[in-house]
Amino acid sequence: MDSPPWDALRCGGCEQVFARKRGALPRCSRCGRSGEDGITIVGNAQNPHELQAVIAMANVPQELRLEFAEKLPRRTVDPDFEFAEKSPLHAINALRESADDEGQIERDALQKAITRNRISASPEQIAEWAEAEGLLLREGEGCWRLLE
Ligand SMILES: [Zn+2]
Secondary structure, eight states, X not given: OOOOSXXXXXXTTTOOEEEEETTSOOBOTXXXXXXXXXXXXXXXXSSHHHHHHHHHHHXXXXXXXXXXXXXXXXXXXXXXXXXXXHOXXXXXXXXXXXXXXXXXXXXXXXXXXXXXXXXXXXXXXXXXXXXXXXXXXXXXXXXXXXXX
8 A cells, every 4th residue: 555645744943733745845834944854754644634634633732632633523434434444453442342351252242342432333344354354253143252
């Protein structure tokens, strides 16, 4: 997979975070400083729209960041949402949370963990993905074992 074509860069002069298309010379949108000197990459994105959100977040002071994240519009979720590709950690968290001491996972427990982790997928979708990844073994209807 190609790396995302847009970077969010922090200016070494004034700390402003600004956009740069991959391959272009960085130029700070606040102080006009250009070139790679002192610049740090703080994020990247697939498109300008996504990048805007990254930059907005980066330019918000740390303590406001959480509050701000709450206000960003939620991504619209389509039925074929590739939850695992976008948030494999959330999916794995949900599996771990729902497993009992012996690694046994019941559908109901998985459903609750999915809701807690705000994953937009059914227990079956998560389980199917995890089985394909070799993380999970199906033991019966609505019953799996976590392999770790
Ligand atoms: Zn600057």
